[in-house]
Amino acid sequence: xxxxxxxxxxxxxxxxxxxxxxxxxxxxxxxxxxxxxxxxxxxxxxxxxxxxxxxxxxxxxxxxxxxxxxxxxxxxxxxxxxxxxxxxxxxxxxxxxxxxxxxxxxxxxxxxxxxxxxxxxxxxxxxxxxxxxxxxxxxxxxxxxxxxxxxxxxxxxxxxxxxxxxxxxxxxxxxxxxxxxxxxxxxxxxxxxxxxxxxxxxxxxxxxxxxxxxxxxxxxxxxxxxxxxxxxxxxxxxxxxxxxxxxxxxxxxxxxxxxxxxxxxxxxxxxxxxxxxxxxxxxxxxxxxxxxxxxxxxxxxxxxxxxxxxxxxxxxxxxxxxxxxxxxxxxxxxxxxxxxxxxxxxxxxxxxxxxxxxxxxxxxxxxxxxxxxxxxxxxxxxxxxxxxxxxxxxxxxxxxxxxxxxxxxxxxxxxxxxxxxxxxxxxxxxxxxxxxxxxxxxxxxxxxxxxxxxxxxxxxxxxxxxxxxxxxxxxxxxxxxxxxxxxxxxxxxxxxxxxxxxxxxxxxxxxxxxxxxxxxxxxxxxxxxxxxxxxxxxxxxxxxxxxxxxxxxxxxxxxxxxxxxxxxxxxxxxxxxxxxxxxxxxxxxxxxxxxxxxxx
Amino acid sequence: xxxxxxxxxxxxxxxxxxxxxxxxxxxxxxxxxxxxxxxxxxxxxxxxxxxxxxxxxxxxxxxxxxxxxxxxxxxxxxxxxxxxxxxxxxxxxxxxxxxxxxxxxxxxxxxxxxxxxxxxxxxxxxxxxxxxxxxxxxxxxxxxxxxxxxxxxxxxxxxxxxxxxxxxxxxxxxxxxxxxxxxxxxxxxxxxxxxxxxxxxxxxxxxxxxxxxxxxxxxxxxxxxxxxxxxxxxxxxxxxxxxxxxxxxxxxxxxxxxxxxxxxxxxxxxxxxxxxxxxxxxxxxxxxxxxxxxxxxxxxxxxxxxxxxxxxxxxxxxxxxxxxxxxxxxxxxxxxxxxxxxxxxxxxxxxxxxxxxxxxxxxxxxxxxxxxxx
Numbered sequence: 001x002x003x004x005x006x007x008x009x010x011x012x013x014x015x016x017x018x019x020x021x022x023x024x025x026x027x028x029x030x031x032x033x034x035x036x037x038x039x040x041x042x043x044x045x046x047x048x049x050x051x052x053x054x055x056x057x058x059x060x061x062x063x064x065x066x067x068x069x070x071x072x073x074x075x076x077x078x079x080x081x082x083x084x085x086x087x088x089x090x091x092x093x094x095x096x097x098x099x100x101x102x103x104x105x106x107x108x109x110x111x112x113x114x115x116x117x118x119x120x121x122x123x124x125x126x127x128x129x130x131x132x133x134x135x136x137x138x139x140x141x142x143x144x145x146x147x148x149x150x151x152x153x154x155x156x157x158x159x160x161x162x163x164x165x166x167x168x169x170x171x172x173x174x175x176x177x178x179x180x181x182x183x184x185x186x187x188x189x190x191x192x193x194x195x196x197x198x199x200x201x202x203x204x205x206x207x208x209x210x211x212x213x214x215x216x217x218x219x220x221x222x223x224x225x226x227x228x229x230x231x232x233x234x235x236x237x238x239x240x241x242x243x244x245x246x247x248x249x250x251x252x253x254x255x256x257x258x259x260x261x262x263x264x265x266x267x268x269x270x271x272x273x274x275x276x277x278x279x280x281x282x283x284x285x286x287x288x289x290x291x292x293x294x295x296x297x298x299x300x301x302x303x304x305x306x307x308x309x310x311x312x313x314x315x316x317x318x319x320x321x322x323x324x325x326x327x328x329x330x331x332x333x334x335x336x337x338x339x340x341x342x343x344x345x346x347x348x349x350x351x352x353x354x355x356x357x358x359x360x361x362x363x364x365x366x367x368x369x370x371x372x373x374x375x376x377x378x379x380x381x382x383x384x385x386x387x388x389x390x391x392x393x394x395x396x397x398x399x400x401x402x403x404x405x406x407x408x409x410x411x412x413x414x415x416x417x418x419x420x421x422x423x424x425x426x427x428x429x430x431x432x433x434x435x436x437x438x439x440x441x442x443x444x445x446x447x448x449x450x451x452x453x454x455x456x457x458x459x460x461x462x463x464x465x466x467x468x469x470x471x472x473x474x475x476x477x478x479x480x481x482x483x484x485x486x487x488x489x490x491x492x493x494x495x496x497x498x499x500x501x502x503x504x505x506x507x508x509x510x511x512x513x514x515x516x517x518x519x520x521x522x523x524x525x526x527x528x529x530x531x532x533x534x535x536x537x538x539x540x541x542x543x544x545x546x547x548x549x550x551x552x553x554x555x556x557x558x559x560x561x562x563x564x565x566x567x568x569x570x571x572x573x574x575x576x577x578x579x580x581x582x583x584x585x586x587x588x589x590x591x592x593x594x595x596x597x598x599x600x
Numbered sequence: 601x602x603x604x605x606x607x608x609x610x611x612x613x614x615x616x617x618x619x620x621x622x623x624x625x626x627x628x629x630x631x632x633x634x635x636x637x638x639x640x641x642x643x644x645x646x647x648x649x650x651x652x653x654x655x656x657x658x659x660x661x662x663x664x665x666x667x668x669x670x671x672x673x674x675x676x677x678x679x680x681x682x683x684x685x686x687x688x689x690x691x692x693x694x695x696x697x698x699x700x701x702x703x704x705x706x707x708x709x710x711x712x713x714x715x716x717x718x719x720x721x722x723x724x725x726x727x728x729x730x731x732x733x734x735x736x737x738x739x740x741x742x743x744x745x746x747x748x749x750x751x752x753x754x755x756x757x758x759x760x761x762x763x764x765x766x767x768x769x770x771x772x773x774x775x776x777x778x779x780x781x782x783x784x785x786x787x788x789x790x791x792x793x794x795x796x797x798x799x800x801x802x803x804x805x806x807x808x809x810x811x812x813x814x815x816x817x818x819x820x821x822x823x824x825x826x827x828x829x830x831x832x833x834x835x836x837x838x839x840x841x842x843x844x845x846x847x848x849x850x851x852x853x854x855x856x857x858x859x860x861x862x863x864x865x866x867x868x869x870x871x872x873x874x875x876x877x878x879x880x881x882x883x884x885x886x887x888x889x890x891x892x893x894x895x896x897x898x899x900x901x902x903x904x905x906x907x908x909x910x911x912x913x914x915x916x917x918x919x920x921x922x923x924x925x926x927x928x929x930x931x932x933x934x935x936x937x938x939x940x941x942x943x944x945x946x947x948x949x950x951x952x953x954x955x956x957x958x959x960x961x962x963x964x965x966x967x968x969x970x971x972x973x974x
Contacts, residue, residue, distance in 0.1 A: 525811075526966065527941050527942055527945065527963060527966055527967065527970065528942055547812075548942065549811075549963050549966055550811050550812050550814075550815035550962060550963070551792075551811050551812075551814050551815040551818070551962045551963065552962065552963050552964060552965035552966055553794060553965065554791075554792050554794065554835060554836070554961070554962070554964070555794070556791055556794070556836070557851055557910075558624065558662070559609050559611060559660075559662050559859060559863075559864060559865060560607075560609055560850070560851045560857050560859055560865045560866070560867060561865040561874070562851070562865075562872075562903075562907065563865070563891060563892075565906070566903070566906070568965050569906060569965060569968055569969065571965075572965045572966060572968070572969040573969050573972075576969050584940070
């Protein structure tokens, strides 16, 4: 294939700014899919992705476009994940491209994630092709959107195509810009093979299907490949191109091309995103830059609501892990919740997605514990440990110092909400760095926020305080010393391990109060009075009491009709089954979940 | 003839109007419906009497409003009972009567017809509470009914009271109890108002006492009634010594009882069955239906325990032993579990008896679920 006719690009956009719709229009224009087969938003093929309107995994497709110059061009469209949790994956997808189509909503302008991803693209040396979408909206102000792109990103944008992806207006202009503005790939076919892995998925027949961008060299079926970071070697069974609805085998993948490899790889962990594929018998001297072993940032315990489903949960996690190398899990036991798993995630969204997929695709009823970040503790004996589970938090007397992860966070919002946002960030122990006006009434507020303040319900709080207008983006900055404490919850004098968590000392009192209040609401009155206590290192800082039950519903057994009485008793027994028995206290499952959402 | 006593319940499904809290089966009466009902019941009494071949030691006419049938019809139904089943000497024969719905003559006729016990639906001594309950009588009607019943020689009267009514307090309840006790009945039933789904009360926002206040009223009623010489013998029943309702005891002691009439429930030969709540179906000859699946021996034992524990006498090791080794192990399980419950819930928890206190009765669902734990 003539390299000069290849265009590798991605689309960068904020949620709802029309990325998927534009991708669909491009697919249509290239007749990649017969119209009748076209399901809306073809690239987002997970149900969850469609519902949430975000791309969770990267997808890619090879298309042929006949340009106005009469030539056929090969378009490799690589769709990138659209969320901060997946920044690393985004950066690897971008590294596989020469250009990025930046989609900006003509009525809303640039949002935090657009900007974050655009900067990633600029950093990766990509040519940016700005496009202003949704010009059909009454509220559209394309000129203003163009100015914003010029002001904020610093690229010329006044002549950007003004389109409506939804109504198919001016799509060909975008196609021509891709041809004219995005450079063709470079690369040396005679050099040793270097192919960048930007995604993979598990196929139960062929093993892992690895998505690659070939940078140098040529790859053919039969070659023995080596993963340069993980060291694994595999024989290529098949390689080829990614068509919209199928994989199309080919004799070779050459420098500049995007395609797939099937090499009987058993687990996606053996083909990590960002790793470099080379040939075992003629390896490249050095790997492509940018590989990073992904580190989970957020952890929580996941337990089956019914202990009998432990094995099902393990199997489901194993299956999800086949396709998700960034998910980690290991067995964990809790006195309160029984057998379950400590799971690690890239971020909160990743965690929610995994929980939702477990419940939906595997039909599991789950109890999850409060998410935790990874803390670094230095003990008095000089030993340093990382803690991702409150259960393992050492006794305060042997802690010399503690550190917590801090993020660099940017919030983009109409300026009228600045007060609310700053108040929220202040509540969340943020350090104000600066604030810039993007235009006359939109600001970029820059804070350093502790990660553990973000993972609970920061997104929701931000949304409700800005009526949904603010957008948010963060990256990990590093670790800083912090006054951390472990808060324990005691029911009837017994610590409930599943409810313990680590937090900043300043936050302990309000949170302890909220926790105990919420638990009081959620734990039904029972035969005995149930004291609920919150304590730090044995010192009680909050207390509530669930009073003893005084009265049940008493059914009459009038005329010898004892059915109602029996129904009540059956209901009681059923209800009892849904409770967790902690010592003498019966705790409904909702109680464990409810304390995770204290702001409601 | 099988001389083992049998309890008989006759459901009279007619009411002049529907009280807004009530979800028992009843319809407005017409002379034609009442005639057909009378005829069908007389047939069934003869049929079932011959089929079972057992005389009855208690008969209970409940409703609905049995007194709507009038003394003559009621007496004829009792005749059919005597003819079909036979009445054991000293049988307890009760009829529910709504105060204010009958005249003086009714009482004499009912006594003459063979009835010897009356249950009066007094509910409250406060006119405003009676009005709220949709009752069509006054406190004076109750007093007059008692007077007339006594004059007609009835020596066994029961009054019904309701606890935890909207807007009630121990003070208002105390007035009703004092009024009831002042009429010197032999027996008093006191039920906590329960809002039944589908009734008008369920759709209204009522100033109901909360859980703690309702419990307080119940405990107040128990103490108050005992103080006035009506010791408690069952969750909702109080009586002068020896005047416990023999008919109701059939239910709690899991003795055989037969219920006839639409909506009536039976327990006979270890099986539970009932007539559907459908007067037309009943009149057209519809038969009873089984109440769920036959019970396993374990379920039957648990039912036995559940019913016994409604009584103040509770469950004894001796009673359980009569049911074989399984019964004995049931008792041991209950007795052991009882030790893990608050002591205040029991009037006795010894090696030979487990019996609930009024506090225990109040939480009997939670308590039973715990006691039956395996």
